[in-house]
Amino acid sequence: MVIAAQSVWEFGQADNATGCRDILAKASQHLKKCFFEDQADIDWLVHQQAHFVDEVLQLLWQKHLATEATLSLIAVGGYGRGELHPHSDIDLLVLLNDSIAETPPPALSTFLTQLWDIGLEIGHSVRTISECRQLAEDDITIATNLLEARFLFGNQALFEQLQQLTVSTKTWDNQLFYERKKQEQIQRHHKYNDTGNNLEPNLKESPGGLRDIHVITWVAQQHFDVRNLQGLKSKGFLAESEFEILQQSRRFLWRVRFVLHHLAGRKQEKMMIDHQRELAKQLGYVETDSRMAVEHFMKDYYRTVRAVSQMNALLLQLFEENIILADEPRDIEPINRRFQSHNGYLETINSGIFAYYPYALLEVFLILQQHPHIKGIRASTIRQIHAHLHLIDSRFRADIKNRSLFMEIIRQQKGITHEFRRMNQLGVLGAYLPEFGRIVGQMQHDLFHAYTVDEHTLFLLRNLRRFSCPEFNDEFPLCSEVFYQLPKPELLYIAGIYHDIAKGRGGDHSVLGVLDAEQFCTRHNLSDYDTSMVTFLVRHHLAMSSTAQKKDLEDPEVIQDFAALVGSVNRLNYLYLLTVADIRATNNNLWNGWRDSLLKQLYHNTHQWLEHTEAQAKSTQEKSHKKYQLALEKLTKMGWPPQDITTLWHTYDLDYFLRHSVEEIVWQTNGRLENPEQEPLILVRPHSDRHTLELFIYAQNRQALFAAMTASLEQLQLNILDAKININGDDSALNTFIINGAQQRYEDIINAVSKQLANEELISGYKPQLIPRTTKLFKTEPVIKFTTNIQQNHTVMELYTHDRPGLLSAVAQVFLSHQIQVINAKMVTLGDQVEDVFFITNLHDQSLNDSEQSNLLTDLKEQLLL
Structure with a gap:
């Protein structure tokens, strides 16, 4: 509901810091009640919070500085936009006339001190107009803050001079401003592994968070002189549907942030996992048979940030065309009868291509794989893809042409990682594979899975792809060596897509996922042998890690049982690669040298068993004896008399030699021989x-x-x-x-x-x-x-x-x-x-x-x- 603007003085009167603190506390509790009990509009709440602070600052300014005509109080940053959450920073600029630059009035210090005394989180700077101009030229963050400057109190003429010098007469060239802001965003995204689908995302800074919306408005304000999304829509850069997506996304994120600040009792942008359950509860989510309330909430969050990321990418590319490439001549390179490259970006030849040729909705990604020099998809074509996603229906999926195109994409030697990620980002992957669409944005509420299921799957595909790249051979040498032995790498990618496809359905996802994988293979005309390989990998994708981590790998029975499950070296190769890629894609902290060594040991032991290259090692007694002899030889070469060694080992049983490597036996025995007492x-x-x-x-x-x-x-x-x-x-x-x-x-x-x-x-x-x-x-x-x-x-x-x-x-x-x-x-x-x-x-x-x-x-x- 929408509530008329209120005054902070409805909650009492004050003429000192203590009174102002109490009134602001009452006003904050009032807004909290409006949110939780009255379902107040979140836009009204964040602007009302800023208005309350405005009134308190005005009172204190008039008390201490009313007679000062040589300075002005200006809101910048989020407060400059008139937006405040319960514990947001309040960024202020005190603007000085040059005449008092060296000796600001003493009352200014008293004013600023009182702001801290009443509990406001103040960030402030005191500068002259010329200092603002110089600093803005040197620091794009200051220039950006000044774009959002809002006059509060004092000498308004000073504020207007500042606007004229820093906004009207721009401190930054439009092209350079755009490039720097885009680079800032890239660097910020890198801090979060280039995904908003983290276990504990940052509402503000993660990809798809509020900062991505701010970047859009900053660039728009710098170049197009519009202060908000509404202005972008009026300029024709946002369609009505896109405007609604961004508005709804921002409102959702604002609601989450409002509750999070109250839960934490302080400024808090990171959604810690122990806050997420309470956030879900306070935002009205309820538990169902298949999912916890927090999982429903987080799925909405992840889908929201994906929508923001889509719109951010779309608009930044439109800005690039209008800012960076506006004066450049059109460089058109025909690709085929449906597509062309326009200044380095792929676009349809006309807006009706997808309607006439629906298969082009998949073809676009194949073209990008086959033409790596193309930088991406042009914004107008992205909009066309969004508008025609409804064409990817059961009839589309049944078309042999589309099935063949999808298999061609997955068989390409380059571009698999980028294009599957792009397909997911644009909604094409979830539309073509509805079973994949169901896991988009799905998080398991635990500390083990660091990403949503779809994001984890895409990271897994990236890991698999890196095994095939010569430039990454040093990263996992054994994996690279094994990958080159695969007769059909596409089977590994398919298994990777489907290994977690049944997460969240209840039951064993390894079992449930087999049916989806089998249906995919049937639809895409894979042979019975290939289908068997894919379904085996989906069904047993956890078997190798479980065996390596929980069982005694020196026990021949363990190796025999695992070899019987795998059945062939070819299956072992596929399973080993899938296992390594899966663990590394689950959690950044999960992979370590210990797990690596266990998996390598299991791989080599099983490979030897299957190949029968060490038949004698299949006897427990013979394997122990062989290690005994090898260790004895090494220790003898180190200078120890054989008699001393065998005397020491006299009380050891064969199990010790079976369960320890030769290197371990040598190290431990050498230590005992050096320290006999x-x-x-x-x-x-x-x-x-x-x-x-x-x-x-x-x-x-x-x-x-x-x-x-x-x-x-x-x-x-x-x-x-x-x-x-x-x-x-x-x-x-x-x-x-x-x-x-x-x-x-x-x-x-x-x-x-x-x-x-x-x-x-x-x-x-x-x-x-x-x-x-x-x-x-x-x-x-x-x-x-x-x-x-x-x-x-x-x-x-x-x-x-x-x-x-x-x-x-x-x-x-x-x-x-x-x-x-x-x-x-x-x-x-x-x-x-x-x-x-x-x-x-x-x-x-x-x-x-x-x-x-x-x-x-x-x-x-x-x-x-x-």
Whole structure:
């Protein structure tokens, strides 16, 4: 509803800072009530907030500076536009007459101090007109602020002189202003990975945020002398429908920002994940059977910023034609009977092309792939695409010509990343593949998935594409090598498009997505073999990462089972590439050297198994013996007598040699030989990259050992990624940990572990003073599963729960109380969730019976729910 303008003095009278502070607080609460209870119009609210501040500033100005005719108070920035949110900055310019430039009146300082006293977030500058002109010439940000200057109080003639000198007589050339603003936007977008579809987007600065609307208005104001979107529409640069899209988008973002400021109690532009649920609730979103309310809200947000990004790109290109290219001669290059290049941009030969030839809606992207010198699609043609999207219907999708065009696009050797992203941006991809359209803007509300499903999919395609580019061969050498062996790379891209297509439908998306992928393959006349490859990849796209991270890759049975699932080297190649690209596209912090090394190890082990190049390695005993011999040879070459080595190994069992690499065996044995009397012996070295360390602890086995080791590492805020524990015949323990996390000196790690091992009766888990803000938000009941490995006589315990500081040492304490021995462990952290696997036995080296499992389960759940 629209409410008439109000005065701040309706909430009381004031003649000092305390009174003004109280009145502004009451006015803010009034606007909050208008929003939440009266559903007031957001445009009115943000302008009313600015009006309230105007009135308070006027009162204080008149109190302190009413008689001063040599200065003027001017609003700039967002406040200059007359727009204020609950905790927005209030940017002011105090404009001085040159005659008092050196000695501003003392009352000015008192005035500015009172603004801080009443709680206003003031940003101010005090300058003369000539200083403003000079600074505006040197700094485009100041020039932009002055474009939005609004007179408040004081000497209006000064303000008019400033306008004449900086706005009417422009401080920046129009062409240079446009180029700088566009470059600023490019750099700003880079900070957010060039996507507005981040887990915690910035309402103002992210691509598609409010700043992208500001850029449009700034350029329009500089060149076309219009102050707002309405002015652009009147100039003919915005169609009515485009104007409505931008207006609605801005109003949506303003509503979100208004609520966010109130939720945070301060200026806040980043939508933190712990604010998103409350934002959804206060904006009226409700939960449905398939989605949380916050997921409905965020989907609307992501679709809104996509619309803003589309309009921003369209208008900036129109501005470029009218500002940069206005005086250049037309350079027309015919492409075919439907398209031509116009000054470097692709355009239709006439506005009726898409109506006469609907297949051109796909052809445009193929042309861009085949002509990489073309800079993009001309704005007029983008508008035509928007106007003809309705032609991409079931009849269009059934047309063999369109199906062939789509397959031709996906088979191109260049331009796949750019054109699929452009197809999604323009709505063509979601129209041609309705199943893809359903995941546009869809976010999973957790800390693991950093992007919307569609954005994640496009990042995955980019990663796959980079494997094929020679210039990126050094980035992932094995992936590049494997990619060149693929007979049909397009099958990998199709699987990439469909691997998460069923997210958000409920159920297992890997299973549900197979049907969509199969239907796509059938529609596009793929052979049964190719269809089988695509559906296999969609169904099992998580299998390789799960196996690598949760299972013992030195166990031949694990490799045998995974090889049986994959079935061929060709499938293994496709799956390996898809897995690497998928992990890297999920979350920037997810990929690390440890995961890389695990996947490489699984790939090589499985490849050898499938190729039968190491048949002898398929025997557990023979594989252990081979490592034994190789390590013995290396250590002998290092100068150690074979007798000393074999004596040391006398108490080791074959399992140790099976589960450790030759390099690990050599390093650990060399350390023990160099320190024969030291117990405990603690060694540290770099592992797969600079962020990952390998820790070896040799100590006498006892009940509290695992609890002591994990507690000491967590106290140092180190994450345990992997643990291998071998008990020797002399009851000593060989413990290998892979760790990462907070940077620590090797000496600090060694000292901390030594100290804890010497004081096992004082073991305590890591309990941080500050609990992460998301811990309570995502707290879920733990899921614990037990299975028994009959051949190796141990129990496998899988733990799925929310992550928290000190989690592992808490589990270790429960193990200690139940006299559980840990012989191996795999730790996987996925955002806010952990998926840990422990290989355990009871005190008698036996797998746990039903009673032991039940008792352990009860105590673990009790401990983890504290």
